[in-house]
Structure formats: C-alpha cells, structure tokens
Amino acid sequence: MSEPVKLIGCFGSPVVHRAELALRLKGVPYELITEDLNNKSELLLKHNPVHQKVPVLLHGDRPAICESLVIVEYVDEAFDGPPLMPADPLARAAVRFWASFMDKECRESMWMALWTDGEEQAGAISAAKANLTLIEGQLPDGKMFFGGDTIGFLDIAVSGIAHWMEIFEEIAGVRLLTEEEHPTLYRWAREYTANQTVRQCLPDRGRLLAALAPSRDIFVSIAKTMSAHK
Amino acid sequence: MAPEKNSSDLVLLDFWVSPFGQRVRIALAEKSLPYEYVEEDLAGKSDRLLQSNPVHKKTPVLLHGGKPVNESLIIVQYLEEAFPDTPSLLPADPYARAQARFWADYVDKKVYDCGARLWKLKGEPQAQARAEMLEILKTLETELGDKEFFGGEHGFGFVDAAFAPFTSWFQSYEKLGEFKVAEVAPKIAAWADRVGKRESVAKSLYSPDKVYDFIGVLKKKYGIE
Numbered sequence: 160m161s162e163p164v165k166l167i168g169c170f171g172s173p174v175v176h177r178a179e180l181a182l183r184l185k186g187v188p189y190e191l192i193t194e195d196l197n198n199k200s201e202l203l204l205k206h207n208p209v210h211q212k213v214p215v216l217l218h219g220d221r222p223a224i225c226e227s228l229v230i231v232e233y234v235d236e237a238f239d240g241p242p243l244m245p246a247d248p249l250a251r252a253a254v255r256f257w258a259s260f261m262d263k264e265c266r267e268s269m270w271m272a273l274w275t276d277g278e279e280q281a282g283a284i285s286a287a288k289a290n291l292t293l294i295e296g297q298l299p300d301g302k303m304f305f306g307g308d309t310i311g312f313l314d315i316a317v318s319g320i321a322h323w324m325e326i327f328e329e330i331a332g333v334r335l336l337t338e339e340e341h342p343t344l345y346r347w348a349r350e351y352t353a354n355q356t357v358r359q360c361l362p363d364r365g366r367l368l369a370a371l372a373p374s375r376d377i378f379v380s381i382a383k384t385m386s387a388h389k
Numbered sequence: 390m391a392p393e394k395n396s397s398d399l400v401l402l403d404f405w406v407s408p409f410g411q412r413v414r415i416a417l418a419e420k421s422l423p424y425e426y427v428e429e430d431l432a433g434k435s436d437r438l439l440q441s442n443p444v445h446k447k448t449p450v451l452l453h454g455g456k457p458v459n460e461s462l463i464i465v466q467y468l469e470e471a472f473p474d475t476p477s478l479l480p481a482d483p484y485a486r487a488q489a490r491f492w493a494d495y496v497d498k499k500v501y502d503c504g505a506r507l508w509k510l511k512g513e514p515q516a517q518a519r520a521e522m523l524e525i526l527k528t529l530e531t532e533l534g535d536k537e538f539f540g541g542e543h544g545f546g547f548v549d550a551a552f553a554p555f556t557s558w559f560q561s562y563e564k565l566g567e568f569k570v571a572e573v574a575p576k577i578a579a580w581a582d583r584v585g586k587r588e589s590v591a592k593s594l595y596s597p598d599k600v601y602d603f604i605g606v607l608k609k610k611y612g613i614e
C-alpha cells in the first residue's frame with residue numbers, strides 16, 4: 160500500500176511534531192504542507208472545518224484525520240513498523256491517561272506558570288512543577304524513554320516538555336524544569352531531543368525562539384482569559 | 390440498579406447522573422460484562438476513589454482486579470481491548486477507528502462544558518453558550534447524516550456510547566437555552582429517540598426530569614439563580 164501521505168502542519172507546532180515523529184518512527188514517507196496560521200488556506204479549512212487547526216493527516220483519498228493524538232494512534236495502527244503503543248491494555252490505558260493529562264492539566268498549569276504574575280504565578284509554578292513530577296513518575300525505572308528502550312506514544316505526547324518548554328521558559332524568564340528538581344525528566348528531555356529521528360522533525364531552537372518571542376503579550380493575555388474562566 | 394454477580398472482577402466507582410459514568414455503564418451492558426456498581430458520594434469521596442484516581446479524584450473509575458482505569462473514554466477503550474471477545478464498539482479498520490476517536494473526543498471537549506455554561510451563566514455569556522450549543526448540535530447532525538448510528542456500518546458504536554448519555558440532558562439544555570433539539574438538529578433528535586430505546590442506554594440513563602432536578606441542586610450549590 161503506497162497511497163501518498165500528506166501532513167498539513169505549520170512551523171514550530173509541538174502538536175504537528177507529534178504527527179511528524181509518528182510517521183518517521185513508522186518509516187512512512189510523507190509530504191509536509193506548511194500553513195501560515197494567520198492566513199489559513201482553503202485546504203486546511205476544507206479538511207478540518209470543525210477545529211480549523213493543524214495537524215491534519217491526508218492518507219490517499221480518505222477524508223482528513225485531525226487531532227494530533229488521534230493521528231498518532233492512526234499512524235500506529237495503519238502502518239507497519241515498530242509499535243508506538245504498548246501491547247498490554249492497562250499500559251495502553253495508562254499512556255492515554257497521561258497523554259490526556261499532558262494536554263489538559265499539565266499544559267494549562269505550565270501556561271499559567273509562565274505567563275501570569277505575582278501570587279497567581281507562584282501558585283501556578285507550584286502546580287506546574289507538581290504536574291511535571293507526576294509525568295516524571297511515568298518513566299519506567301532505568302529506561303531512557305516512557306516507551307522503554309524506544310520512543311513510544313507517551314514520549315510523543317509529552318514531547319512539548321522536551322523542547323518547547325525551555326524556549327518558553329527563556330521568553331518568560333521562569334524555570335520550571337530543572338535538573339535539580341526533576342533529574343529523570345530532565346535527562347529524558349536531553350535523550351529525546353538528541354534522538355536522530357526526533358531531530359529530523361524538531362524545529363530549530365533559534366528559529367523557534369525568534370518566532371515565539373514577539374508573541375509574549377499574546378501569551379499573557381491568553382493566560383488572563385484562562386484565569387477569568389476558572 | 391441492583392448489583393449483579395461479578396465474575397469478571399470489575400468494579401465501577403460512579404455517580405448516578407454522571408454522563409461520563411453512564412458511557413462506561415453502556416459499554417459494560419453492550420458487552421454483557423457483569424460488574425459491581427459502587428455509588429460514590431461526591432461530597433464525601435471514598436478512600437478507594439481517592440487512591441484509584443489520585444490525580445483527578447473523579448468518577449468514573451473502573452477497577453479490574455483492583456487495578457484502576459480512569460477517564461470514561463479511556464475506560465471504554467480499555468474494555469474493548471481487555472475483553473476482545475465481547476461485542477465491539479470500535480470498528481476494526483484503523484481509519485474508521487480514527488474517525489470514531491475524533492468524534493468521541495469532539496463530544497468530550499464540547500458538550501458537557503458548553504451545557505454547564507448554559508446553567509451557570511446569565512446574560513451575554515449564556516447567550517454565547519446557547520449559540521455554541523446550537524453549533525455543536527448542528528455539527529454532530531452533519532456528522533450523523535442519514536446513518537442510524539454514528540457507528541455507521543458498524544452499528545451502535547463508540548461515538549454513540551460517548552454521546553448517548555447527553556440525550557437525557559437535552560430537555561434541560563432546551564429549557565435553559567430556549568430552543569428545541571428537534572428543530573435545530575432533527576436527525577440528532579431522532580437518533581436520541583432511537584438510542585434511548587436501546588437496552589444498554591435505557592437502563593443506564595435517568596429521566597430528563599431527574600437530570601433537570603439535579604441541575605437545580607447544582608445551581609443551589611453554586612449559588613446561582
């Protein structure tokens with residue numbers, strides 16, 4: 160089966176990275192179509208009318224598959240290659256749980272920790288660090304990755320912590336992930352970003368920093384909105 | 390909901406009116422899996438619940454041989470994978486599975502929170518929630534199309550189980566938002582009637598009146614009126 164695979168993405172997105180890495184780990188060739196999210200193309204709006212977001216996977220003539228983690232599970236199931244999900248049902252439930260935790264509580268707490276100030280920020284920093292500890296607890300003893308000896312679904316799901324976190328920390332002037340407080344997670348982040356396959360689809364650090372830094376005010380106002388809705 | 394003889398060592402920690410718990414009850418019924426149902430008092434959560442779900446401290450929690458599984462859609466997928474010889478809610482084809490996961494995720498992200506804003510808020514924010522609820526229903530209507538179930542060829546499936554519990558909330562949404570599901574999304578209204586008659590759903594859901602009363606209790610608790 161060699162139907163063409165296309166991935167609609169954009170530069171610097173941690174969720175697009177998830178989809179790209181899944182494809183690369185399974186050895187699936189794909190064409191990357193880069194979107195400018197300030198000027199969304201007809202293609203993107205046609206294929207993801209519901210959320211209008213990237214990534215979007217197009218496999219042959221099939222209608223699009225959207226939502227990064229749905230894409231990752233699809234790629235795992237539809238293509239041959241090393242499995243990304245564990246085999247055992249309980250282990251599968253666990254990685255899905257922690258991936259969902261990453262996308263909800265963890266991401267929210269990190270955002271508030273980075274972009275609020277004063278007392279609110281102090282509380283958010285505590286919460287974010289506690290969440291990092293919970294994620295860190297999922298690393299199997301003596302193993303390099305959440306997936307064990309190789310990168311798996313949960314590594315992919317929490318990859319934002321490995322690369323994007325540090326860049327946001329620099330822009331915000333806040334440290335969340337330190338070697339002292341989270342030694343195993345810190346080491347995981349280094350292993351992850353050094354991995355050969357990961358590096359093929361990881362946005363360049365300098366370019367990412369330059370792209371994100373000007374949006375600091377936007378990040379702060381997003382945090383304000385999130386705060387107001389609590 | 391009398392406890393049944395439990396030969397598969399399944400325990401469900403749940404809360405009677407929770408649409409999330411009901412998804413799991415529906416899945417268990419579809420698979421004819423016996424289990425022990427445990428009603429949690431959300432005002433006084435049991436140690437077992439707090440230990441089984443220390444991160445969220447929420448129901449539903451499925452215990453299988455004492456091992457916890459959390460998050461309703463994750464639990465349903467777990468049941469699929471741990472009991473592969475039972476009737477399945479997800480199809481075998483990876484593409485169809487991906488679409489089912491996408492739409493179940495959509496229901497998860499949108500319906501409950503938007504509905505909650507309908508009863509929690511007033512004025513302009515409530516009007517926005519109303520508009521959003523109509524859009525959600527219309528989006529789901531488009532996805533359902535002329536299919537009998539969201540599961541399509543597969544029959545009653547993952548997305549049906551994910552969304553069915555909210556059918557008992559439709560009446561409340563209608564009262565709060567002053568609209569009729571049958572007018573806004575007639576196919577969804579017809580689907581709601583169909584799934585409501587399905588045994589697994591009928592025995593898992595409570596009446597719309599009970600749900601509406603429950604919202605009244607929540608409103609009092611949050612000091613809203």
